[in-house]
Amino acid sequence: MTWLAWALLWAASSPLFRDVTTEAGITWRHFNGESPDRFLVESTAGGVAFLDYDSDGKLDLLFVTGGETPRGKSKTEVRHALYRNLGNGRFTDVTAKAGLGRTAFFGMGAAAADFDNDGFPDIYLSGYPNGALYRNNGDGTFRDITARAGVGNQGEWGTSAAWFDFNNDGRLDLFIANYAEFSYADPRRCDFQGMPTYCSQTAYSGRPSRLYRNNGDGTFADVSKAAGIAETQARALGVTAIDYDADGHQDLFVACDATPNMLLRNKGNGTFENVGLDAEIAYNPDGVARAGMGVDAGDIDNDGRPDFVVTNFDTEYHALYLNPGRLPFREATVQSRLAQHTKPYVGWGVRMLDYDNDGDLDLFIVNGHLHERIAESNRTVAYREPPLLLANDGSAHFTRVDAGPAFAKNYLGRGLATADFDNDGATDVAFISLNESPVLLHNEAAAGRPWLGLRLRGTASNRDAIGARITLQNSTRWITGGGSFLGSHDRRIVFGLGTAAQPANVEILWPSGRKQQVTGLAPGRYHAIVEPAKDTN
Amino acid sequence: MQRARQAYDLARSGQFDAAIAELQEACRIAPANPLYRSAMGGILERQAKWESAVAAFREAIRLDPANPKLLQKLESVSLEWGAILARERRFRAGLRHAQQTAAQFPNSASVHLMLGLFQTRNQQNVAAVTAYRRALSLDPDSADASVGLAIAQSSAGLARDAEATLLGGLKKFPNDALHRQAYGVLLARMAESGSTPADRAIQMLESALAIDATLPEAHYQLGSLALANEDAAAALRHLEAAARNGLDDARLHYAMARALRRAGRAEDAARHMEAFRQRKLAEELGVQP
Numbered sequence: 001m002t003w004l005a006w007a008l009l010w011a012a013s014s015p016l017f018r019d020v021t022t023e024a025g026i027t028w029r030h031f032n033g034e035s036p037d038r039f040l041v042e043s044t045a046g047g048v049a050f051l052d053y054d055s056d057g058k059l060d061l062l063f064v065t066g067g068e069t070p071r072g073k074s075k076t077e078v079r080h081a082l083y084r085n086l087g088n089g090r091f092t093d094v095t096a097k098a099g100l101g102r103t104a105f106f107g108m109g110a111a112a113a114d115f116d117n118d119g120f121p122d123i124y125l126s127g128y129p130n131g132a133l134y135r136n137n138g139d140g141t142f143r144d145i146t147a148r149a150g151v152g153n154q155g156e157w158g159t160s161a162a163w164f165d166f167n168n169d170g171r172l173d174l175f176i177a178n179y180a181e182f183s184y185a186d187p188r189r190c191d192f193q194g195m196p197t198y199c200s201q202t203a204y205s206g207r208p209s210r211l212y213r214n215n216g217d218g219t220f221a222d223v224s225k226a227a228g229i230a231e232t233q234a235r236a237l238g239v240t241a242i243d244y245d246a247d248g249h250q251d252l253f254v255a256c257d258a259t260p261n262m263l264l265r266n267k268g269n270g271t272f273e274n275v276g277l278d279a280e281i282a283y284n285p286d287g288v289a290r291a292g293m294g295v296d297a298g299d300i301d302n303d304g305r306p307d308f309v310v311t312n313f314d315t316e317y318h319a320l321y322l323n324p325g326r327l328p329f330r331e332a333t334v335q336s337r338l339a340q341h342t343k344p345y346v347g348w349g350v351r352m353l354d355y356d357n358d359g360d361l362d363l364f365i366v367n368g369h370l371h372e373r374i375a376e377s378n379r380t381v382a383y384r385e386p387p388l389l390l391a392n393d394g395s396a397h398f399t400r401v402d403a404g405p406a407f408a409k410n411y412l413g414r415g416l417a418t419a420d421f422d423n424d425g426a427t428d429v430a431f432i433s434l435n436e437s438p439v440l441l442h443n444e445a446a447a448g449r450p451w452l453g454l455r456l457r458g459t460a461s462n463r464d465a466i467g468a469r470i471t472l473q474n475s476t477r478w479i480t481g482g483g484s485f486l487g488s489h490d491r492r493i494v495f496g497l498g499t500a501a502q503p504a505n506v507e508i509l510w511p512s513g514r515k516q517q518v519t520g521l522a523p524g525r526y527h528a529i530v531e532p533a534k535d536t537n
Numbered sequence: 538m539q540r541a542r543q544a545y546d547l548a549r550s551g552q553f554d555a556a557i558a559e560l561q562e563a564c565r566i567a568p569a570n571p572l573y574r575s576a577m578g579g580i581l582e583r584q585a586k587w588e589s590a591v592a593a594f595r596e597a598i599r600l601d602p603a604n605p606k607l608l609q610k611l612e613s614v615s616l617e618w619g620a621i622l623a624r625e626r627r628f629r630a631g632l633r634h635a636q637q638t639a640a641q642f643p644n645s646a647s648v649h650l651m652l653g654l655f656q657t658r659n660q661q662n663v664a665a666v667t668a669y670r671r672a673l674s675l676d677p678d679s680a681d682a683s684v685g686l687a688i689a690q691s692s693a694g695l696a697r698d699a700e701a702t703l704l705g706g707l708k709k710f711p712n713d714a715l716h717r718q719a720y721g722v723l724l725a726r727m728a729e730s731g732s733t734p735a736d737r738a739i740q741m742l743e744s745a746l747a748i749d750a751t752l753p754e755a756h757y758q759l760g761s762l763a764l765a766n767e768d769a770a771a772a773l774r775h776l777e778a779a780a781r782n783g784l785d786d787a788r789l790h791y792a793m794a795r796a797l798r799r800a801g802r803a804e805d806a807a808r809h810m811e812a813f814r815q816r817k818l819a820e821e822l823g824v825q826p
Contacts, residue, residue, distance in 0.1 A: 192660075192661075193661060277810065280795065283791060285764065285765065285791075286788040286792075287787045287791030287813060288788070317729070317730075328798070334765065337731060340732075343730045376661075377661060378663075378694040379663065379693055380694030380695075381694060
């Protein structure tokens with residue numbers, strides 16, 4: 001065999017994403033408290049966050065467990081896990097030292113951000129019947145400041161959460177998606193052909209989500225009512241914050257489970273208006289509210305405007321909404337072939353990422369059903385389901401990619417987060433499989449492809465620069481709040497440069513409204529960019 | 538016997554409660570006499586108290602298992618009661634009722650049709666395929682069984698089987714518009730996931746309308762397909778035809794609102810969106826708008 005033949009064979013057989021969970025030293029397992037009561041909360045848990053908790057430039061990993069339920073007990077300790085990135089492909093468990101292991105509630109998701117602008121990311125953990133805010137002490141430890149901060153979300157079943165600056169005061173506020181009325185004291189009994197199963201979501205009434213305004217002194221004010229968020233009675237599971245209409249105010253897309261999805265337009269006066277119906281993202285074309293789980297935002301069709309993808313239940317298709325710059329959005333689920341690729345799957349975590357650094361945003365989706373006996377109802381649907389990598393041709397048409405052995409395996413996928421954990425310019429992925437070990441996938445598809453990385457630091461804007469829009473030639477990216485399902489992500493932006501390994505110029509629109517142009521950025525590395533005191537040209 | 542006659546006389550004069558009381562007393566005195574149960578079933582049937590009528594006839598048959606008239610009566614009231622449960626969207630109760638009835642009438646095509654319907658509505662799609670297949674084997678001339686089987690197969694993820702069933706049905710019932718409509722709907726779903734061109738769905742739905750132009754579902758589906766292609770004028774034409782032919786549900790008003798918005802008729806669109814909201818609310822509350 002010739003050298004070239006060997007090379008081609010190697011290229012054809014090497015995975016695009018390689019499962020490195022074991023070699024990274026990750027041994028934690030998720031626990032969901034599965035019980036004969038079949039509490040719905042058991043079926044929806046599993047959060048994951050990438051965050052650089054020690055600000056050493058390497059992304060660490062936080063996994064969020066569920067918890068025990070009245071009859072769903074664990075024989076081993078049930079805890080969350082924080083893994084410190086050692087920088088050599090390995091992680092070490094620092095949970096105990098960090099003080100994050102145990103919480104007094106059933107855990108759902110995580111949202112990490114530097115809410116106090118001190119240079120260290122803090123963590124909000126959502127769950128039932130409350131959540132918790134942990135302040136990063138900057139010395140490798142965290143302190144539970146929930147009570148003082150006033151963000152407990154008491155009595156609620158919180159799911160995904162998003163940090164974003166809704167009032168442009170330079171401080172990150174917190175939106176918590178709340179799911180439904182729920183109590184361990186009131187189990188709902190359902191069966192499938194005589195076997196206990198999870199009741200449909202419609203057996204549980206939706207709840208309003210919550211918005212907490214950051215007061216800047218370590219406390220927050222619940223402004224849900226004043227902002228109009230308290231009117232949003234829905235089964236909310238996913239949220240992403242982005243300025244969809246380019247009016248300078250961060251909006252929210254909330255994915256909801258068999259209640260209409262919401263597009264909460266920030267009116268810029270402290271209030272939000274749900275324009276989901278006008279945007280035609282609330283219902284499917286037959287006027288049916290799909291089972292929305294995860295949501296993410298980004299420019300899929302390279303027109304400079306943010307589009308949205310929402311994961312849904314099997315036979316509903318995961319949905320793609322293209323933003324034409326006015327309402328309504330154009331649903332391109334069928335035309336993009338997303339319907340074709342996602343029909344049998346129940347989707348949860350979803351991210352738009354440029355996996356091969358060709359300049360287009362692709363889709364990574366994790367799936368997994370709720371009902372163990374679903375195949376007895378639909379022969380094309382399975383309980384355990386594979387993740388999907390869908391490659392974008394640049395005009396919002398997707399092709400399913402066989403990305404390696406991890407994509408031939410089936411999981412009970414839930415939370416999903418992305419980050420470049422080894423700083424090689426290729427976006428990696430971590431996700432939770434319910435009641436099992438998590439999965440860490442190293443991206444090997446982008447190796448050798450030119451890229452440019454940016455780490456933004458706000459000054460007038462929030463330090464994490466959540467809400468910033470960055471343009472490089474025809475590519476536009478946003479630093480979004482929230483995104484995916486129960487996940488939190490690398491805040492850095494990576495531009496895939498295709499084949500052009502040339503110094504690049506970028507234009508940044510900061511959340512404060514300041515504009516900045518940065519020229520001559522060398523490819524193949526991350527650049528730290530600080531918000532200027534005034535517009536720069 | 539005397540009490541039965543008295544009860545019938547009372548029932549004939551509209552005194553149903555008195556008639557039932559008379560028969561209850563008769564049953565207490567002669568609990569092994571199927572006649573009183575049968576008579577009670579008959580009166581309850583006249584009162585349209587179908588669930589109680591079913592119970593009364595079941596009890597009569599327990600006492601007189603081989604009586605063909607009683608069996609015929611029970612089958613007939615059971616189907617009536619099943620139809621009411623379906624109309625009231627009481628699908629779980631309907632499934633229990635249909636399973637019990639199918640156990641009693643294993644050779645009735647109509648009963649297996651009812652069972653298949655409730656199984657589909659309870660997401661027991663694979664079981665529904667079996668029920669409809671049984672119905673079709675008992676009555677090969679039943680177009681309803683053929684269409685029901687195809688719908689169950691499609692819901693069970695067996696799209697190719699569903700297509701084969703409908704193609705077979707079209708050969709057997711070439712002028713059955715409902716077969717064509719069902720096949721058109723299946724093709725439309727298959728087109729969404731890229732397994733067939735949308736044109737096939739359009740042609741099949743149009744052929745259904747060529748046989749019966751009043752089929753609201755075929756009009757709705759054609760309207761939806763036009764809307765997906767951003768052809769607001771064609772969408773409105775079909776959706777208005779669906780409405781003229783009796784379709785008045787939430788999805789129709791939602792589609793109308795979207796089509797009218799695209800046609801620049803904002804006020805009409807708002808009116809249909811409001812109708813959509815009302816129907817969605819009614820659906821959630823389980824009441825008629």
